[in-house]
Amino acid sequence: MRWSRPIAPINPCFAAPREPRSVIAADTATLRIDCTALAANWQRLDAENRQTTPHAATGAAVKANAYGIGVDIAAPALLAAGCRHFFTATLDEAVALRALLPNIWIAVLNGIPRGAAREFLAHRLHPVLNTLPDLADWQAVAAKPNAPGALLHLDTGMARLGLDADDIAALIANPAQLGAIKLDYLMSHFAAADIPDAPSNAAQSSLFAALSAQIAKSCGQTPKTSLANSAALFLGPRAASDLARPGYALYGGNPTPAAPNPMRPVLHLAAPVLQIREIPRGASVGYNATWSAPRRTRVATIAIGYADGILRAASNRLTARHGGATIQQIGRVSMDLLTFDVTDHPAIERGSRLTLLDEVQTIETLAEQANTSGYEILTSLGPRYRRVVEPL
Numbered sequence: 001m002r003w004s005r006p007i008a009p010i011n012p013c014f015a016a017p018r019e020p021r022s023v024i025a026a027d028t029a030t031l032r033i034d035c036t037a038l039a040a041n042w043q044r045l046d047a048e049n050r051q052t053t054p055h056a057a058t059g060a061a062v063k064a065n066a067y068g069i070g071v072d073i074a075a076p077a078l079l080a081a082g083c084r085h086f087f088t089a090t091l092d093e094a095v096a097l098r099a100l101l102p103n104i105w106i107a108v109l110n111g112i113p114r115g116a117a118r119e120f121l122a123h124r125l126h127p128v129l130n131t132l133p134d135l136a137d138w139q140a141v142a143a144k145p146n147a148p149g150a151l152l153h154l155d156t157g158m159a160r161l162g163l164d165a166d167d168i169a170a171l172i173a174n175p176a177q178l179g180a181i182k183l184d185y186l187m188s189h190f191a192a193a194d195i196p197d198a199p200s201n202a203a204q205s206s207l208f209a210a211l212s213a214q215i216a217k218s219c220g221q222t223p224k225t226s227l228a229n230s231a232a233l234f235l236g237p238r239a240a241s242d243l244a245r246p247g248y249a250l251y252g253g254n255p256t257p258a259a260p261n262p263m264r265p266v267l268h269l270a271a272p273v274l275q276i277r278e279i280p281r282g283a284s285v286g287y288n289a290t291w292s293a294p295r296r297t298r299v300a301t302i303a304i305g306y307a308d309g310i311l312r313a314a315s316n317r318l319t320a321r322h323g324g325a326t327i328q329q330i331g332r333v334s335m336d337l338l339t340f341d342v343t344d345h346p347a348i349e350r351g352s353r354l355t356l357l358d359e360v361q362t363i364e365t366l367a368e369q370a371n372t373s374g375y376e377i378l379t380s381l382g383p384r385y386r387r388v389v390e391p392l
């Protein structure tokens with residue numbers, strides 16, 4: 001049974017079935033989200049995590065609208081799978097998530113916006129403290145009885161967010177800076193977890209262990225640790241910690257790029273053929289005539305384009321699938337439309353649906369065609385799709 005994405009932030013995986021928005025469905029691309037696969041992926045990562053660290057918890061990164069999938073769809077499915085720790089990038093994302101998950105642990109990776117510490121208390125959000133000023137801001141509210149515990153981010157080689165070596169030395173020299181702050185977790189983030197042999201993995205891992213021990217000792221607290229993203233869950237003991245933070249692999253991305261994907265595909269993306277035409281040899285297709293017909297060509301135009309996240313950089317490189325066959329995209333990707341050479345696929349006609357994402361043509365396939373990463377393919381998924389939830 002399939003139904004369309006509800007407008008209200010209710011749990012779509014358990015909501016009463018609804019009819020699709022039928023009038024407009026026929027000219028709109030459809031993104032199908034398999035909540036069973038999403039839940040199974042979380043459980044698979046959790047099993048991987050606990051194989052290395054039996055007591056460890058596995059959270060979920062649901063930043064950027066759950067990597068473009070729809071956080072109102074993904075978060076309830078992850079909760080049902082057993083996930084109890086959620087990470088957003090921004091405070092706004094966390095406040096929106098709080099409305100979906102009233103009683104669940106939520107942390108904000110980007111830290112505390114200036115002057116917003118009270119928002120964290122009001123919505124019971126755990127801040128990631130990335131800077132010494134973050135520490136000072138949180139200290140101002142940390143003594144309140146309802147203040148959530150914080151995560152302290154130690155930069156071990158990303159040079160992006162987190163306390164640097166000087167900040168850490170200053171904190172160890174003067175642990176009173178923590179004031180009443182309760183440190184629930186010390187965290188860090190790998191720069192190259194997707195490359196198992198990268199020397200930085202072992203270096204970051206041992207630096208994190210050393211710094212964690214020093215900070216715990218100097219501040220007299222015993223915080224837990226949080227280290228692994230999706231790829232790091234496959235690095236074994238080097239990335240062991242009390243709380244993992246996978247994102248990409250939950251949504252079907254391959255966390256082990258050099259090996260077959262251990263995750264289940266979550267997404268199916270298809271768009272309808274709006275028009276079929278025949279053009280003579282030598283005729284061109286699309287903006288700026290980047291493709292010319294080497295023979296009489298049958299062209300199919302489908303209702304999806306770069307406004308939906310089909311990156312223009314993939315022009316003339318993209319493929320789609322229909323009935324087990326692979327079909328070549330031709331001409332520029334435009335805002336709302338793509339064109340394909342269907343000369344050798346007479347079964348494709350107006351109203352047929354071409355598939356852009358399935359278990360064969362993956363997120364990584366599209367990433368390669370657009371010369372980017374699967375992460376950017378996911379987070380580019382547009383708002384215009386008819387999102388169809390396959391419930392748990």
Ligand SMILES: *Cc1c(COP(=O)(O)O)cnc(C)c1O
Pocket residue numbers: 061063109189228229230231245246247248249
């Ligand atoms: C986005 C993010 C994650 C999740 O990473 P994936 O590679 O998507 O699993 C974990 N930790 C931090 C700090 C992040 O920014």
